Amino acid sequence: MNATASRSRAAASLAPRPLYEEVAELLRQRIFSRELTPGSWIDELKLAEEYGISRTPLREALKVLATEGLVTMKVRRGAYVTEVSERDLTDVYHLLALLESDAAGVVATRATDAQIKELQALHNELEKSTGDRERFFEINEKFHMRLLEIADNRWRDQMVADLRKVMKLNRHNSLLKSGRIEESLAEHRAIMQALNTRDPQTTAQRMQEHFRSGLEAAA
Incomplete structure (x- = not known):
């Protein structure tokens, strides 16, 4: 591997995680710890204020958790922690x-x-x-x-x-x-x-x- 490729790989490994990924991990841990319980509504405004962020990265984080099955998105009702049947x-x-x-x-x-x-x-x-x-x-x-x-x-x-x-x-x-x-x-x-x-x-x-x-x- 040449020096340029080595530097590129090192830079990539040091790149910070996108904000929405960090928020997704924080929410994931709150779900696993039962701080956010199955079936509970996720208050986006409250969480955005708590984390000091806009609702955009929060919503992106919720989309990630929805693809993982941890969050269920309900039309006109928002996001809920998934209840496992x-x-x-x-x-x-x-x-x-x-x-x-x-x-x-x-x-x-x-x-x-x-x-x-x-x-x-x-x-x-x-x-x-x-x-x-x-x-x-x-x-x-x-x-x-x-x-x-x-x-x-x-x-x-x-x-x-x-x-x-x-x-x-x-x-x-x-x-x-x-x-x-x-x-x-x-x-x-x-x-x-x-x-x-x-x-x-x-x-x-x-x-x-x-x-x-x-x-x-x-x-």
């Missing part, structure tokens, strides 16, 4: 089960020993975080996203990322069920055991079972 949950979990079980099978076949150890290390962290629900959520997501990175299919990664955003709207309900964290951990142990034995069929099956159980807990 039973049908929505079933559809999302079904697709996640297909996509992530396929990725898990790929990882069992193609991952290096070092990459399997990375996943094992994340699982070990998960084992230690059962007393902290938010920490459990965080490590659990890191495990799944790292598995997808190792499987290395950017189209699948994008689809899963969008689906997981919708799933997060209901995630608190799923793990609040008595004993669900322990069940989820046991399912992760089974996934790791299959990965460590390099058995793609069993790994995919265990991941499918993990999402099936997750849906039952979330419904």
